[in-house]
Amino acid sequence: MQLDAKIPAGPLADKWDAHRFSTPLVAPSNRRKFEVIVIGTGLAGAGAAATMGELGYRVKTFTYHDSNRRAHSIAAQGGINASKNYRNDGDSDYRLFYDTIKGGDYRSREANVYRLAQVSGEIIDQATAQGVPFGREYGGMLANRSFGGAQVSRTFYARGQTGQQLLLGAYQALARQIKAGTVTAYNRCEMLDIVVAEGRAVGVVVRDMLTGEISSHSAHAVVLATGGYSNAYFLSTNAKACNGTAIWRAHRKGALFANPCFTQIHPTCIPQADEFQSKLTLMSESLRNDGRIWIPADFDETRPPADVPEDQRDYFLERRYPAFGNLVPRDVASRAAKKEVDAGKGAGPMKNGVYLDFAEAIGRLGRDTIETRYGNLFEMYERITDENPYEVPMRIYPAPHYTMGGLWVDYDLMTSVPGLYTIGEANFSDHGANRLGASALMQGLADGYFILPNTIAAYLSDSLGTDPMSTDETPFKQAEADVTDRTERLLGANGSRTVDWFHRELGKIVWEHCGMARSAEGLTKAISEIPALKEEFFADVKIMGEGDSLNQTLEKAGRVADHFDLAELMCRDALHREESCGGHFRVEHVTDDGEAKRNDEEFTFVSAWGFEGDGAEPSLTKEMLEFENVELTTRSYK
């Protein structure tokens, strides 16, 4: 298979303009003749659905939530990047582009990333006009903070609830279109299959979560905006329902899956406290603006942290990376913390964390300033741990947080299946092997508001005058039957272990072998263990209740079933990629001082995996990455 990313020719800065000019359009009066399905209503999905509704398309949205306002974008805390250069500190589209390419360890597409930087400013304009209450200076101008991997202040924020406020902006824009009748919203409705006919995406099969009814919906194009797959690890910062089913179902129907092993382990999360824990909670990266990360220099330190004298503390990030200090990118910070904890220097009762200490900042700025900046995060920390971070340093440890990998898309954000688009975290396009902080909100909204609503016209214009396929046709009926079979199979097992038990076991394997450090040996082991666990799951899972009513265990079981396959592909990709880059760290590939060692000669490509059938090895297609503007260097934050 040949992959064509359809990157426009011409100078980097002109590509997006040139592309928009050369792309066929759909005239305003024709737009209502087109139906588009959007799966997921987070930043990307709600943004795209609202914008396409405004343009005049007929849109259907589907979400498994009761309300479009609850997607997990809502939990993003720290901020959103934009190259406004309001601070006059040397920022520009080019610098944001460069930081993102470098931060991603040179495994993303130049053209996509530059476009992201170009539209970043418009996102801030749009959100502000929607009434997003961004933080302000006294003069009324927008405030900024710094995030990891950048030496400029380009992050806009709404306290520690930036994701919430941006999502509410998109949700409200979507609500306006629902009222206007351009968008029909199907809530508590989960997509369980994509329907592909004659090589094109023609619709979806969904399950009404209240009645259990399986039904089909057809459209001229389908857009997936279903987020990432960090829940393959079981314990992650994702919401409990986040899952990879939509993208995995699309993958099985022909959409290539790109760089599945590029997952982000976020450095600042609250360490696991117990075996029964159901999720991990993120503490915003913005805390690293003022918090200093350290561990006791002495292995056997037993004193409370405040009693450990300065000269017996190891501020290991500041020591190892003096130029960026505590604000090194996430992958670097996570690995550094893991190294210290693995060496037995961890803090806390289980020695499974490092300190994030605000004592110095409180002394310098006063408690009030720290409270204004991070008050809600400090409260959240105290509620969970019962410790007061104004007095005792926080304890943090890395946790699965974001997946850079996802469905392969071209410059238009279309997957390898014509008519099927993927936006936001669900695609692979912009973050390479590591995402910089405050860039997920930027990408979700860039895709949703500004990119997809433009690029989708090229595909739609081609089918002017045709109706979507009837849902009575065989491809829909076949997909419905497949979905019903899967549901019955899950309910019929009537085994002896719960869905969560299996999910936890899967998570242990993936975390152990495809987490922060990966080896050929471990990955090979995982590739044999995961299918065995999956087989056990289908034979021995126990689900109470029926399929024809609200059944949360059944919903969960379907998601976990797909996580097995996705996790296996993650491991296969990690095994194949014989280099360390970004969040993908192979213990066999390190420099003399223990840093990640990339292999540009052999691995400057996107791994796009194709589904070849259950139990069959996936096929690999490579999209070679061309760097015309940026020189590939060893990433250094020293």
Add this chain to the structure above:
Amino acid sequence: MDVTLRVWRQDGPGRPGAFEEYPAADISSHASFLEMLDIVNDRLTLTDREPIAFEHDCREGICGACGLMINGQPHGPQLGTATCQLHMRKFRDGDLITIEPWRASGFPILKDLIVDRSAFDRIVEAGGYVTVDTGSAPDANLVPVAQESAEAAMDAAACIGCGACVAACPNSAAQLFTAAKLAHLNLLPQGQPERFIRVEAMVDTMEAFFGSCTNHAECEEACPKRISIDFIALLNRDYIKAKWRNGRLAAQH
């Protein structure tokens, strides 16, 4: 610790429901309330009983999906804390804990502890937005926003749409939810052009689903984000103004 749960079980909308008691033995005090329910649910499943249906998602207190009436208090005993962030250390060994769904006519029960809160979406659809198509916004710094206004708007915008305010209200009124959304937009310069159309549309829609506010202030006490009832005063003021402005109030009397 060992506690006993008294949980509302109901098969479906309009079906009869009843309390059932389940032991929750050997629970760590570090477990969150929902993790305790996870454990109980796994035990129920393994003894051939249907697990308790309850809504939850982010478990970080921000998505607003969770919401249980715990011992008669929405989200339980800890002030300013959503159910998902409540931990078992707030209870004592041997406690009997009563868990119910939100009870309000505007929130019909769907199953066990899950209610239908879609009326909130209808209120927002009525006018809880700024009409600004994607692409039509001016530069973000063109309109200065006083820091105080932005902060006040943010205080209101922090609402997570969980419905605790309605559940806490003896009248099942949704004034605090509606006022929070209104204040968020009406306090900002960007919200001014539609200020009075917005308040009228949202309040009128609210009244189609929910009861009336009689200033009990239970909502503020129950709100996991501690949103102030001062915003309800703003709602009332804007609503009266809107009615005068439209001349309709005068016509009605």
